[in-house]
Amino acid sequence: MDTDVHGWGRGVPDDVAAPGSRRRTRADRDPAAQKKAVQKNGVQDPHPGAPVPGAHRDGPSPENPTPADTAPSEVPLTSWPDARRIAARAPARAVAKAAPVLRALDDALGHVLAEPLTALTDLPPFDTSAMDGWALAGPGPWRLTAGRTGRGILAGTGAVEPLSDGHAVQIATGARIPPGATAVLRTEYGADTGDGWLYAAKAPQPVGFGQDIRPRGQECRSGDQLLPAGTRVTPAVLGLAAAAGYDELATVRRPRVEVLVLGDELLHRGLPREGGIRDALGPMLGPWLRALGAEVSGTRRIADEADALYAAIDGSSADLVVTTGGTAAGPVDHVHPTLHRLGAELLVDGVEVRPGHPMLLARLAPERHLVGLPGNPLAAVSGLLTLAEPLLRTLTGRPAPERRPAPLAEAVSGHPHNTRLVPVTFRYDEARPLRFSGPAMLRGVAVADALAVIPPGGAGRGAEVEVLELPWSNGTGGTGDTSGTGGIGGIGDTGGPGGSGQHDDDDGIPTQEGHA
Numbered sequence: 001m002d003t004d005v006h007g008w009g010r011g012v013p014d015d016v017a018a019p020g021s022r023r024r025t026r027a028d029r030d031p032a033a034q035k036k037a038v039q040k041n042g043v044q045d046p047h048p049g050a051p052v053p054g055a056h057r058d059g060p061s062p063e064n065p066t067p068a069d070t071a072p073s074e075v076p077l078t079s080w081p082d083a084r085r086i087a088a089r090a091p092a093r094a095v096a097k098a099a100p101v102l103r104a105l106d107d108a109l110g111h112v113l114a115e116p117l118t119a120l121t122d123l124p125p126f127d128t129s130a131m132d133g134w135a136l137a138g139p140g141p142w143r144l145t146a147g148r149t150g151r152g153i154l155a156g157t158g159a160v161e162p163l164s165d166g167h168a169v170q171i172a173t174g175a176r177i178p179p180g181a182t183a184v185l186r187t188e189y190g191a192d193t194g195d196g197w198l199y200a201a202k203a204p205q206p207v208g209f210g211q212d213i214r215p216r217g218q219e220c221r222s223g224d225q226l227l228p229a230g231t232r233v234t235p236a237v238l239g240l241a242a243a244a245g246y247d248e249l250a251t252v253r254r255p256r257v258e259v260l261v262l263g264d265e266l267l268h269r270g271l272p273r274e275g276g277i278r279d280a281l282g283p284m285l286g287p288w289l290r291a292l293g294a295e296v297s298g299t300r301r302i303a304d305e306a307d308a309l310y311a312a313i314d315g316s317s318a319d320l321v322v323t324t325g326g327t328a329a330g331p332v333d334h335v336h337p338t339l340h341r342l343g344a345e346l347l348v349d350g351v352e353v354r355p356g357h358p359m360l361l362a363r364l365a366p367e368r369h370l371v372g373l374p375g376n377p378l379a380a381v382s383g384l385l386t387l388a389e390p391l392l393r394t395l396t397g398r399p400a401p402e403r404r405p406a407p408l409a410e411a412v413s414g415h416p417h418n419t420r421l422v423p424v425t426f427r428y429d430e431a432r433p434l435r436f437s438g439p440a441m442l443r444g445v446a447v448a449d450a451l452a453v454i455p456p457g458g459a460g461r462g463a464e465v466e467v468l469e470l471p472w473s474n475g476t477g478g479t480g481d482t483s484g485t486g487g488i489g490g491i492g493d494t495g496g497p498g499g500s501g502q503h504d505d506d507d508g509i510p511t512q513e514g515h516a
């Protein structure tokens, strides 16, 4: 496509002309740019001691001029790695203060441990039989005893009688080992001759000391740390916690998030009509934010009207307000002016990333933030993963995920100065870029496992790039054959508009090998 809708590439040389400064002129898209610059540069450092790149918070200097010293409409974008760092650090104080929430085990799934899970008991709590068979004392053959119940020793019985040397008693898996027992003989290895004697006639080898006994504390001792704080509660964690003696778990309070969807053109039912299109973000963001650990208090549609947006943000008590649309310079793009009116502190105002560069992060109050996602749907996903994900990670007390690079299955062209986030699917341990990944498209990301982080300038085939896994991904290389799910080798390139051309989609970025 010839049109450059992104402010870079063929049509827009300003980035290219000033690669060192990487500034863009904001005045053409925002008449309030000068005001914003003053506000952004005049705020107090939210992280004393922490550098806040691109925000010019350190007072005037030749390298770091005041807005008055520089062209007033030029505001630097934040680099993509810095934007993620700033977002991750933004709410640190809130987390430190938040008291953990005690949740019953059956209410804790998906939450995050606020404290380490420490064993409240030894596991196993007593010496226990690993098999159904006979508990033995010393070498055989053994004189059989019936035990107190006449049925041998069952699991869950209280005190057990000691076993004297040369004797055997029937025992069930999980039952307590009687004092004096030296091993367990499995049912299938023993021969009960009916005359009161037991022989290890069918055992493949002599019965060793301690055989098929699980000693007390084999898995853990009381007081051992089983899991660190920050662990997400999975079904397996629930099982372990129960085994270790817990009835309830101390969990991190889930951050409350409210989603405000802006755009009078958005329809909520039926087919697109009369210039209107379906709201793709309302249905997507709530569940996605929940998958990132948030409690979503609601998704509201707000009219393209400044006072309505002001009232919605001002009246929200959420820890994080997420807006969609209205970040650019259109006549009804009210996000920037509204943040200004609210006296909000812009921590990030534009990021060197494609798609999604108009994304923003603001502090509304000491412990309340707003992430402004661009309206183009894939740009909104980019903003979600760049700003909301790190911020929610901190608010939910989760550690940063390990950086997992994956080799690219084919070359991906890059922006000259900006990071690109490209939907990929994992196939045979490689990350395959997906088609239909233009800023306004969701068809690629709907079948993606991750977004690959393409550094400025692009990355060649086989280059190891960072990947941001989607919450529902099976993990790098773990999915095996994904053909038919829209990968390059799947339905994505078998037809349809944009399905066979050299360009990926309307973002104008060639994705075929050799064009990077």
Ligand SMILES: Nc1nc2c(c(=O)[nH]1)N[C@H]1C(S)=C(S)[C@@H](COP(=O)(O)OP(=O)(O)OC[C@H]3O[C@@H](n4cnc5c(N)ncnc54)[C@H](O)[C@@H]3O)O[C@H]1N2
Binding pocket: 005, 006, 007, 028, 029, 261, 262, 263, 265, 266, 277, 278, 279, 280, 281, 282, 324, 325, 326, 327, 328, 329, 330, 333, 355, 356, 357, 358, 373, 374, 375, 376, 377, 379, 439
């Ligand atoms: N003069 C400029 N124009 C634009 C710039 C720019 O820098 N200067 N940036 C472009 C980029 S890049 C993006 S991304 C968008 C961001 O726009 P907004 O955040 O202001 O969003 P809108 O204008 O409201 O919408 C953009 C686009 O997305 C559609 N949209 C919005 N919400 C939804 C939704 N919930 N579901 C589906 N689609 C949605 C909307 O209809 C528009 O087509 O600005 C560019 N313009």
Ligand code: MOO
Binding pocket: 005, 006, 354, 355, 356, 357, 358, 374, 376, 378, 379, 439, 440
């Ligand atoms: O690049 Mo925008 O951020 O069209 O999507």
